[in-house]
Amino acid sequence: MPITPHVMFAGGGAPGQLFPGIAVAAQVAQLLPQAKITFAGPGKSRERHAVRSAGHQYLTIPSKPLPQNPLQALRFVTDNFAGYCTAKWTLREQRVSLVVGLGGHTSTSVVRAAAEKGIPFILLEQNAVPSRTTRWLSHAASMVCAAFEEVRPHLHFQAPVKVTGNPARPAFDQLFQQLAALRSQNVDSPTVPFARLGQDGQKRMVILGGAGGARSLNESMPFALAQLKECLGGWQIVHQTGEGQLQETESRYRKVGIDALAVTYIDEIASVLFASDLAVCRSGGTTLAExxxxxxxxxxxxxxxxxxxxxxxxxxxxxxxxxxxLVDEKSQAGSLDKAIARELTPLMTDETLRKTMAANMRTMARPHASAEIASAINDALFGTRGDLLAA
Known part of the structure; x- marks a missing residue:
């Protein structure tokens, strides 16, 4: 293993896949300051910007998701074959020492190429049901770093698995540590210095569909909240719509007479969530970890x-x-707003219930996930930290 290892984080395409990689890369840079760190992904502009803002090189690998219709099938085959060939060339040209698969179609091409070339790789599995790439290649991985214990039965019986939790963006870990320090000093959580967007004493509900938005939530939430107008006193509603859906969502809120702050994207999402009381959102691994x-x-x-x-x-x-x-959207048959309103009602009206659920939620936190995965990367490169010091 070279004294200056090159770690390539491969994948992304969705923020929930990219952000854990950036968080782990920050820990790797601290643990292995001599290491070179590169990201390889599908080339989305927001993704390139996030990686370069974090100080890392970004390489584009051609890739396509599974086709939704026969017309997309040819591009799926040609683009992903081109991506696999590009990945093989890139791994050799860049002298990559280890690949970290983040999930997504680009990850599949790069991890497969690494496996064929004998380059060690680590897989980050963010979900309770693993991806096909994780299932297929888990036995050859140096480590599968899993967010959920429930992933084990789905993997090869010889797969090395460590349940690390899912890495969150660094701001979440930092605020968690601040809050934990205040609690250890018996300081009540309402005094935590996180600014609210609304007036003092307001409770806040945040609606998140991810950076790309969730059209069904954008369409349903205004009408769900319209059924709960009697419960909305003292609540501030913050709704992240995603790109291209802001004006339509604002129009729906105006139509039902709900005062909501709708925004395309919340940059300071950590400080917003830490000062919130309730969320309505998808259930991707990164979202749940945060x-x-x-x-x-x-x-x-x-x-x-x-x-x-x-x-x-x-x-x-x-x-x-x-x-x-939980609201299972597939079983609602067009009445998603009614189902959401039904589940929201007790959470909005029962403060004791919210506090109990919030305490339960904090027991699921894994603030050291990024550091544990960085340690696994170090071990895959050098065996042990002792070996690293001797290198």
Missing amino acids: LALAGVPAVLVPYAHARDDQQLANAKVYVAAKTCR
Whole structure:
């Protein structure tokens, strides 16, 4: 192993895949300051900007998600074959020492190429039901770093698995540590210095569909809240719509007479969530990990088209821990707003219930996930920290 290792984080395409990689990369840079760190992904502009803002090089690898119709099938085959060939060349040209698979179609191409070339790789599995790439290649991985214990039965019996939790963005870990320090000093949580967007004493509900938005939540939430007008006194509603959906969502809120702050994207999402009382959102692994750190109970509406019902499986783990309520969008047959309103009602009206669920949510937090994965990367490169010091 060279004295200057090169670690490539491969994947992304969705913020929930990219942000954990950036968080782990920050820990790797601290643990191995001599290491070179590169990201390889599908080339989305927001993704490139996030990686470069974190101080890392970004390389584009051609890739396509599974085709939704026969017309997309040819591009799926040609682009992903080109991506696989590009990945093989890049790994050799860049002299990559280890690959970290973040999930997504780009991750599949790069991890497969690494496996063929004998380059060690680590897989980050964010869901309770693993991806096909994780299932296929888990036995050859140096480590599968899993967010959920429930992932084990789905993997090869010889797969090395460590349940680390899912890495969150560094701001979440930092605020979690601040809050934990205040609690250790018996300081009441309302005095935590996180600014609210609304007036003093307001409770806040945050509606999140991810950076790309969730059209069904954007369409349903105004009408769900319209059924709860009697409960809305003292609540501030903050709704992240995603790109291209802001004006339509604002129009729906005006139509039903609900005063909501709708925004395309919340940049300071950590400080917003830490000062919130309730969330309505999808149930991707990163979203749940960050809710746990912030201690925010939620109504979870899993993405209905997630492969292998991964988001539904994630949500069930958190519901079993009594941290959240669940609305299965696939079973609602056009009445999603009514189902959301039904699950929101007790959470909005019962403060004791919210506090209990918030405390349960905090028990799910894994603030050291990024550091544990960075340690696994170090071990895969050098065997042990002792070997590193001797290198």
